[in-house]
Amino acid sequence: MKLKEYYHSVTLRRDKCRGCTNCIKRCPTEAIRVRDGKARIIAERCIDCGECIRVCPYHAKVAVTDPLSSIERFRYRIALPAPTLYGQFKNVSDINVILAGLKNLGFDYVYEVARGADYVTAFVKQALKDPNRKRPIISSSCPAIVRLIQVRFPELIDNIVDVDSPMEITAQLARNEFCEKYGVKPEEVGVFFITPCAAKMTSIRNPVGRKESSVDGAISIQEIYGQLYNQISKLKREDVAQMASPFGVGWANSGGESLALGIDSYLAVDGIQNVIRVLEEIEDDKLTDLEYFEGLACPGGCVGGPLTVENGFVAKNRIRKLSEKAKGRPVSEDELHEVGQKISWRLDEKILPKPVMKLDDDIVEAMKKMETIKEIYESLPGLDCGSCGSPSCRTLAEDIVRGYASEMDCVFKLREKVKQLALEMIELSEKIPGGRKEKERQE
Amino acid sequence: MTGGYYSIEQVFHVKAGDFASAGEASSQIKKILKQLGIDSTLVRRVSIAAYEAEMNLVIHSVGGELKLKVTPQSIVVTAEDKGPGIPDIDLAMQEGYSTAPEIARELGFGAGMGLPNIKRCADRLNIQSKVGEGTLLEIYFDIKAR
Numbered sequence: 405m406k407l408k409e410y411y412h413s414v415t416l417r418r419d420k421c422r423g424c425t426n427c428i429k430r431c432p433t434e435a436i437r438v439r440d441g442k443a444r445i446i447a448e449r450c451i452d453c454g455e456c457i458r459v460c461p462y463h464a465k466v467a468v469t470d471p472l473s474s475i476e477r478f479r480y481r482i483a484l485p486a487p488t489l490y491g492q493f494k495n496v497s498d499i500n501v502i503l504a505g506l507k508n509l510g511f512d513y514v515y516e517v518a519r520g521a522d523y524v525t526a527f528v529k530q531a532l533k534d535p536n537r538k539r540p541i542i543s544s545s546c547p548a549i550v551r552l553i554q555v556r557f558p559e560l561i562d563n564i565v566d567v568d569s570p571m572e573i574t575a576q577l578a579r580n581e582f583c584e585k586y587g588v589k590p591e592e593v594g595v596f597f598i599t600p601c602a603a604k605m606t607s608i609r610n611p612v613g614r615k616e617s618s619v620d621g622a623i624s625i626q627e628i629y630g631q632l633y634n635q636i637s638k639l640k641r642e643d644v645a646q647m648a649s650p651f652g653v654g655w656a657n658s659g660g661e662s663l664a665l666g667i668d669s670y671l672a673v674d675g676i677q678n679v680i681r682v683l684e685e686i687e688d689d690k691l692t693d694l695e696y697f698e699g700l701a702c703p704g705g706c707v708g709g710p711l712t713v714e715n716g717f718v719a720k721n722r723i724r725k726l727s728e729k730a731k732g733r734p735v736s737e738d739e740l741h742e743v744g745q746k747i748s749w750r751l752d753e754k755i756l757p758k759p760v761m762k763l764d765d766d767i768v769e770a771m772k773k774m775e776t777i778k779e780i781y782e783s784l785p786g787l788d789c790g791s792c793g794s795p796s797c798r799t800l801a802e803d804i805v806r807g808y809a810s811e812m813d814c815v816f817k818l819r820e821k822v823k824q825l826a827l828e829m830i831e832l833s834e835k836i837p838g839g840r841k842e843k844e845r846q847e
Numbered sequence: 848m849t850g851g852y853y854s855i856e857q858v859f860h861v862k863a864g865d866f867a868s869a870g871e872a873s874s875q876i877k878k879i880l881k882q883l884g885i886d887s888t889l890v891r892r893v894s895i896a897a898y899e900a901e902m903n904l905v906i907h908s909v910g911g912e913l914k915l916k917v918t919p920q921s922i923v924v925t926a927e928d929k930g931p932g933i934p935d936i937d938l939a940m941q942e943g944y945s946t947a948p949e950i951a952r953e954l955g956f957g958a959g960m961g962l963p964n965i966k967r968c969a970d971r972l973n974i975q976s977k978v979g980e981g982t983l984l985e986i987y988f989d990i991k992a993r
Contacts, residue, residue, distance in 0.1 A: 559887035684874065689895050762884035767919045767990070770883045771855045778857075 410447040413467045413605035414454060418442055420464035425790030427456035427465060432676045433555050433760075437803070438793035448760045451551035452603040453676050453701040454710035467602030467711055470621035472628055475510060478594030478620070480586075482578045483511040484571065487518040487648070487656035488600040488706040489625055490726050491719030493636055499653070499726055503644040505635035506598070509628060513582050517597070518648030519732060520574025521655040525664040526735040527567040527749055532667065532695065538563045540671070540686060540694040543661060544751060545569045547603040548701035549679060550612055551758075557683050558757030563697075566751045568614060570655065571597050571604060575618035576747035594620045598628065600709030603701070613751030624711040649734050653727035657720050658705030660727075662698045670696040675703045763805070777801045785816045854918040861901055861926075863910040866954060872913045873897035876924070883917060889988060893922055896968040896986050899961045900926040906951045907931075908982065922988040932978035940966065 423441040428434075435449035436456060443456075443464065456465040475481040483506045490499050503514045524545070531541060542563040544550055553560050575595045583590050597604060597619050605622040654660030658674035671694055673682050679699040685691050702708035707723060708716035735743075743749075763777075764770040781801040792813040794800040803809035811817050857879065859872035877894035885893075897913065904911045904926055911928030933939050939946075942963045947956060966972050971987040 559891045684877075687891060687894070688873075688877075688898055689891075690898075757887065759881075759884060759887075761881050763882050765884065767883060767885075768853050771853055771917060771919075774879065774883060775855055 411606060411610045412445065412447060412450050412452055413469065413602040413609075414445065414450060414452050414457065415466060415468055416443050416445060417464050417466055420462045422462055422464070423793075424461075425795075426459045426461060428790055428793070428795045430455050430459045431795065432552065432680060434795055434799055436795075437808070438790075448758065449555060451548050451555060452606040453548035453552070454602040455676055455701075457602065457710040467605060467624065469599065469602075469605050469624040469627065469711065470596070472509065472623055472631070474621055474623075475594055475596055479592045480513070480582065480588055480594070481511045482513045482515060482582055482593060482595045483507075483509075483598055484515055484517050484520075484574050484578060484595060484619070485598045486571075486600055486604075486625075486706060487516070487521065487653050487723065488709060488712060488719070489598050490518075490653065491656060491707055491722040492625060492629065492712060492714045493633065493722075496636060496722075497726070497729070499646045499648075499730065500644045501636055501639050502632070503646060504639055505632050506628075507644070508635045508639070509631055511596075513578065514644065515574055515578035515581070516646070516648045516652070517570045517574045518652035518655060518730070520570035520572075520577060520652075521661070521664070522649050522652040522732065522735050523573050523577070523740065523743060523749070524567055524570050525651060525661070526737075526740045527744070528565055528696075529665060530740075531565050531567060532665065537565075540691065540697040541565045542686075543696070543698045544613065545655075545661060545698075546700045547601075547607040547612070548676065549699040550755070551603070552676070552679070552701070553683070554612070554755065554758045555760055556680070557687055558759060559687055560683060561755050561757060563686075564613075564751075564755060566613070568749055568751050569607075570652075571607075572611075572614065572618055573747065573749050576749075577743065579618065580746060596620060597622045598625060599623065600625050600706050600712045601702070602710060611753075613753050613755050614748070615753055625709075626711050626713055629713045646730065647732045648730055649732040650727040650730045651734065652732060653723060653730045656706050656723045658700050659698065660705065660723075662696060665696060667695055669694055670698065672698040672700075674700040674705050674708070676701040763802075773805045777805050780804055780811065783811075783817075784814055787816075789815075791815045852918070854916060856917075857915045859901075859913045859915075861904040861908075861911055861913050863905060863908055864950075865905060869902060869905045870898060873901045876913075876915050879915065880917070880922070885922070885990065889922070889990065892968040893924060893986075893988055896965045897924045899965045900924060900984055900986065902956060903961050903984075904928055906947050906956055911981075920990055922990065924986040924988075926984040926986075927981065929981045930979060932980055933974075933976040933982055934978050936974055936976060 421442045423438045428436045433449045435446045437444050506514050544564050599622040608617040608619045611617045651664035659672035662670040662672045673679050704716040704720050707719040763773040784797040786797050788796040792800050794803050876897045880890045901913050908928035909930045914925040916923040940962050969986045970989045973985040976982040
């Protein structure tokens with residue numbers, strides 16, 4: 405179980421890492437250190453947001469996803485394209501072309517995650533009617549944000565809506581529909597998410613809020629982009645029924661999810677640092693009257709995911725245009741009731757806090773460590789240069805106290821020490837008979 | 848439990864009218880408490896109270912100090928200033944009563960909820976004030992054994 409707990413999609417390619425400070429500085433949970441010239445990810449802290457993948461100039465941070473060939477493990481294969489996929493291609497004005505292209509890549513069936521998003525919207529609308537739920541209700545759709553809340557905002561866990569993500573809901577809908585239609589066994593069917601995002605991969609292997617994922621694997625948009633592009637340019641139009649509503653497609657963009665809910669008092673925030681700022685305010689009760697909070701780790705929303713190909717701003721605009729043409733209708737109440745019976749759409753496992761920032765389990769020990777951290781911090785230069793491998797002087801002080809670093813990791817401390825040693829050596833050298841002072845006396 | 852009398856203190860200076868750095872002291876306090884492993888519900892209560900106390904110093908006082916003291920049994924947040932003092936504490940404790948100046952209200956503060964909010968979050972509250980001398984606000988929280 406322990407191993408599973410720390411599975412991460414985001415990993416380091418040691419050979420490419422140059423040990424610079426770009427990633428350690430940007431990590432929102434201070435989960436990266438440079439030690440012995442290479443970055444190291446602290447597994448307990450990493451939330452798979454992909455920020456380091458985005459900022460690494462040497463592409464040393466990668467997201468491990470499944471290769472397209474992995475679908476061959478299954479007799480029947482279903483593709484679940486994230487709505488973000490639609491915005492990746494130039495000159496595509498019909499979503500059906502993309503869905504048909506996916507079938508040509510070896511999938512037997514395609515089910516839009518955007519349609520699953522329509523169901524999520526309907527379930528969340530129900531949750532919003534319940535006055536006893538803690539406000540603001542927080543979206544569960546961005547897995548990096550759910551993990552961020554576990555690590556940094558445990559007090560807000562109860563605000564997370566207990567409706568599962570579009571990916572999980574779509575996976576069940578797709579498998580059920582396919583098995584019913586063709587009379588095959590569920591275990592013969594492999595369901596694959598086409599992902600813009602590393603955190604989704606992690607949530608398939610190690611879900612939060614549910615025991616097991618209904619998805620068998622995740623293939624990144626980057627992995628299939630080239631092949632899919634070739635298919636699309638060949639296709640004219642194929643008979644695939646696009647089902648998602650304009651709102652479902654709009655989920656790819658930040659604010660799309662909230663817009664679909666049709667409520668007034670919501671806040672949609674994208675970019676993980678921005679989300680942190682707002683969660684701080686929610687935690688401090690500063691945002692009263694807020695009904696719903698949609699927080700997305702990537703800039704612009706899922707269109708800005710680290711595993712996409714197209715510029716997020718361009719993609720955002722395409723999604724807007726494509727969503728206007730989407731043909732599906734919102735989910736009716738009867739439909740919702742029926743689907744609600746068939747699939748498990750609730751997050752029924754308790755989401756647990758992960759207080760990794762805590763210094764010690766014992767409060768007195770924690771207090772002692774805090775005092776030592778303060779002392780060490782005051783002796784450091786306060787430049788936050790990152791040369792020591794920790795993101796800031798403050799974190800270096802914490803790392804020293806936690807036993808992961810030493811004061812001499814600080815280049816300024818080291819220089820001081822060298823200077824002091826050099827002076828000591830000069831002093832010592834003068835004590836040697838026949839040294840400089842001896843000679844001066846003779847002259 | 849060993850070290851029952853162990854305590855740590857941290858003092859933050861809060862400038863009057865400095866809205867640019869307002870809130871920094873209470874956010875530091877929140878970070879410290881999280882690192883100490885204090886229960887998250889209590890952390891939330893303390894940081895809300897500390898924020899309100901800090902804003903009171905910024906808006907109403909001539910400037911002062913916000914102090915955090917933690918022992919294994921309790922958390923105390925103290926806000927102390929050198930003036931102008933509160934003429935009628937009972938009135939100031941009433942919800943909706945505010946003497947905040949126009950500039951604070953324009954920024955969305957001064958709803959008259961500061962002190963009542965602090966009281967709601969705290970386990971105990973001690974407030975002493977003398978017009979012309981200053982105000983001392985002590986906010987007490989108990990750390991319950993888990």
